[in-house]
Amino acid sequence: MAFLKDCWYCAGWSDSVTNQPSEIVICGEELALYRDSRGEVVALGNRCPHRFAPLSKGKVINDLLRCPYHGLEFDCTGMCAANPHGKKIVPSNARVKSYPVLEKHGAVWLWFKDSKDPDPTLLPPYGFIEDPRYAVAKGYFKLKANYQLLNDNLLDLTHSAYIHPTTVGLPAHLAIKVEYKVRTEGNIIRSERFLPEVPPTPQFLDLFKDPVGDIYSYLSWYPPSLMLLDLSVVPEGTPKRSIENPDADALLIPGAHIIVPETEHTTHYFYAVSRTGAIHDERKTEAMKALSYQTFANEDTPMIEECYRLMEGQDFNALNPAIIESDRGGILARRILAKLISEQSHGPSPRGT
Amino acid sequence: MAFLKDCWYCAGWSDSVTNQPSEIVICGEELALYRDSRGEVVALGNRCPHRFAPLSKGKVINDLLRCPYHGLEFDCTGMCAANPHGKKIVPSNARVKSYPVLEKHGAVWLWFKDSKDPDPTLLPPYGFIEDPRYAVAKGYFKLKANYQLLNDNLLDLTHSAYIHPTTVGLPAHLAIKVEYKVRTEGNIIRSERFLPEVPPTPQFLDLFKDPVGDIYSYLSWYPPSLMLLDLSVVPEGTPKRSIENPDADALLIPGAHIIVPETEHTTHYFYAVSRTGAIHDERKTEAMKALSYQTFANEDTPMIEECYRLMEGQDFNALNPAIIESDRGGILARRILAKLISEQSHGPSPRGT
C-alpha cells in the first residue's frame, strides 16, 4: 500500500541529529541526516548514486556530505558538488533526493512531497513539548507492525483496562459510564472520552489532590499518524482545561504520539509525555518516563506485533473485521488516509502528481 | 500443497492443555486451546475477528475465552458471546472457527473437518500409552521440515544402522538377512521387518534376558502421519506377541510417532515410548526417555532438516528421486496421502466439500 507523501514525518528528536551523519528509513526510503555548520538539518537520500554506498556512514566536510567509499561530495540540495578523482568530472546523474526540513517542537520533520509544498500548519499543536510550564520526557522505540495498527490502538482507548491495568488503565474504569464522542474536523479526528468521578490512573503519579476527579481523555489525530492525547483530571464538576492554559487545580498530562512508518511492516514510535504538576520533581519525571516506556513498549507493542503477525500479510478489510462502536475513530482514520493517498496518486491536482 | 482435513491432528499431550489458554499452529491454522470448568477441551481459531489479537493470550472467564486486547468474549462454538463496550452490540461476523475435540490415549486430538464428520475409529490403537502394564515416556519437539519426510523416515527403518548406531540401530544388523514385507489395508500401511537371532539394540535397555533373540519391527501408518511402531524381542523361534497381550518372556517396546504438520515447512513431533519390562524401575524409564530424545531429536532431526533444506522448496517428485526396494512404504504413504487430499478437494462427496 502506498504511503501518504504530502505530510510531515518525524525523523528524530532534535538532539539526535548532529554534524555526525545518521540514518533512518521512512516510508521505505533510506535517508541520511546531518546538521550543517549553521545548525540547519540536511536530509538526503542515503544511497550514493555512484556505487550505492551509505552516505550516512560518511563525513561532513565543509557542510558537504562525503561518501565513505570513493569520496564523492554532496550538497544540501542532493547534487554532487565534488568528484576527487581523475579529471574531477561530475556526472549529471550524480545526485540524491533531498527533503524539505522543519525543526519544531523539539523534533526534526521531513516533508515527503508529492504534489504540494511543505505546509507547517499540518503539524499538531505539540507546543507543550517545549513549554516551560510542563515537565517533559521523550522516548523512541520501534515496532514490527504496520503503522495503521498504532492509529487503531490510540484511537480506541477501551483497551487500557485490559492491557494497561497497572499503568494507564484501571479495571475499575470498566464499570464507569463513559461518555464517548468522535467527530471529524476536515481531515482531523477528535475522539473525546469523559470519565466522571473516577480515581486517577497510575500515570497521574499521585499528583492529583482528590481521591476521585473527572478525567478528560481527548485524542486528536492528524494524518497520517500524528496524535495528541490531551489527558487531564480536574476537580469534579469543573470544566476541561486547555493545554495552553493549565492551572493548579487541574492536572494536565498531554502526550505526543508520533507514529512514523519505517516500512510497510515496521514502525517508528516517537513519544513525548508531560505533566503540569511538580514539574521540577526529578523522581516524578523518572517515574513518568518509566511508566510511559512500560505502557507503550512493553504492553502495547507485544499486543500490536502479535495482531500484525496474525494478519499474515493480508489487507485489513480483506480480513472482514468485526466492527464495534468503539472502533469509530480507527475506522474514520483508515477512511481519511485511504482518501488522501488515493487523491495524491490519482486525483486532479493543480501541479500534477 | 494442501493438507488432509478429514483426519485427527494431535494438539498436545493432555496435561499440556489447562484452563490457562495455550496456542498451537496446525496445518498453518492458528489455534487457541483451553480446558473449561467441566474439564472439556475447547479449540478455537486464535485470531480475534475484531482486531486480530491472539485469543490464546487472553483469559478464561466463566468458560468463555476473553480477548486480551479489547475484551470480547467467545464461547466453545466460536461465537462472540459478549462485547463489553458501549451498547454492547455483538456483530454477526464476530466469530472464530471451532474444532471438534477428542481426548484419548493421553492426548488431545482435533478434527480438521473437510467433508466428513469426526471419526474416532481413524486413530491408531495407541492403547498402550495408558495401559498400566507398560512404562511410558512422552515427548515433543519441532522440526524444520515438511511432515512427509517424517513418514519417509519411519516407514524405512534401514536408516537405523547408519544414523542410530548406538541407540536404536546396530551396525551388526546390516549383515542380517532381514525379512521385509509391506502391504496396505485400505488406507493403512503395514511395514513388517523380522530380524532373526540378533542381539537386541540399546533401546531394549538390557532388559531382554538372552544375548540374542528374534526382533519384530512392525510399523503401522495411518493417514496422514500417525504411526505405531510395534517393536519387540522374543525368544528365538517363538511367535510375535500382540501389544494387547504382553507376556514376561518377550520384551515389548511399542512407540507412538505422532507427526503433525505445523506449516508446510515445519512439523510437530509428539512421541510416546514404552516397555513391558521392569516397568517400575525409574532409572530405566529415565534412560528410555533420554535414549528416545537422543534418537529422534538429535539423530533423525538434523538429517531430516538437512534433506529438506537440500530439496530447496522443490516438490518430491519433481526431484526425480532414485527409488529402491526399501522405499516401498514411504512411496505408498505419499500415494495414499495424495489420493485422499485430492478426493477431499475435488472428488464427489455426499455432502460436497
Added chain:
Amino acid sequence: MAFLKDCWYCAGWSDSVTNQPSEIVICGEELALYRDSRGEVVALGNRCPHRFAPLSKGKVINDLLRCPYHGLEFDCTGMCAANPHGKKIVPSNARVKSYPVLEKHGAVWLWFKDSKDPDPTLLPPYGFIEDPRYAVAKGYFKLKANYQLLNDNLLDLTHSAYIHPTTVGLPAHLAIKVEYKVRTEGNIIRSERFLPEVPPTPQFLDLFKDPVGDIYSYLSWYPPSLMLLDLSVVPEGTPKRSIENPDADALLIPGAHIIVPETEHTTHYFYAVSRTGAIHDERKTEAMKALSYQTFANEDTPMIEECYRLMEGQDFNALNPAIIESDRGGILARRILAKLISEQSHGPSPRGT
C-alpha cells in the same frame, strides 16, 4: 542472473580438503568434496538422489562416498556404486553430478562446464603462492553481497584512501598525481596505477628501506572474478620488477584475490598475500596476515555489504549508476562477464550448450 560456467572456481585451499568430506556451495550448487586414497580430490553434487541427504555428512569407504542416511555409495564419477539394501539393485538415476578438479597454486579448482572442456590456462599466474622466494599468508571469509561488487571494489583502488587509511591506503596519496591506465587483453583486464615518490603504505610493513619510493599497483582481472594484485615499491626512477624476477632492491607484495559466488547474494573470498622481504620473519608474517584480514574482512566487507543491501535486489544497470573515470575497470569487467555469460547460454557452440 546466470553464472559463468566455462571457468574455474576455487573450492578451498588444498589443506582444507581431506579424506573427511566437506561441503561448499558455489554458484548456488551444493557440493561435497573429499580426497581419495591416492590424494586426488573428488567433487560431487552434495544431494543424494535417493532421499536428498547431504553426502558431505557421510564417510569415505574404499574411496567411495557413503550417504549418511541410508548408505548408498557413490564413486568419483558420481555414479551410485552400491546399494546395501534388499536385492541391492542400483537405479539408473542414482547419480550425482561430478566436477573436473584441478589442484594448483595451493588451491582446489573446479570446472563448472557449460560447453567447453577444462582449460588450465584460464587460471591467473598465481605462482608466487608456492614460490619459496615469497612469504605467504592465506585467508578466507564470506560476504553477504553479489560477487560482482568485489570486482568493482578491487578494480577501483581509489577507495583505499577512504576506507583503508591505516592499512593499505594513505590519505596522503590523495594529493598525488596518479597515473592510471586500464586496458584489455582478450577477456583479461589490466588496470595499472603508478604512484611516484610516495611513502609506502602500512601493508609494506616498514620493509622498504627508503622513506619514499615509486609504487606500482597493477591489477589483472580474469573472468569471472579472479584477480592478481601485483603491488610493489621500487627505488625512485627504477622500473617495475616482474613477480617472476624479484630482487632485493624492490619490495614485491603480490596478492591473489579469488572471488567465488556462493549464491547470487553471497560470496566466498579466498585470498593469499605475500612479500619478498624478510620472508623468514614470523612476526612480520603474522602482521601481514592480521593487516590483510583487517583490510578485507573488517574494512571492505561492511562497506560492500551495505552497498549491496542498499541496492535492494535491483539490477546494477537499472539503478542508473553515476559513472566516473575510475570506474573504467569495473565497467569493463561487467561488460566482459555479461558477454561471456550470454555466449555460453545463447551463442553458437561447436558442441551445443
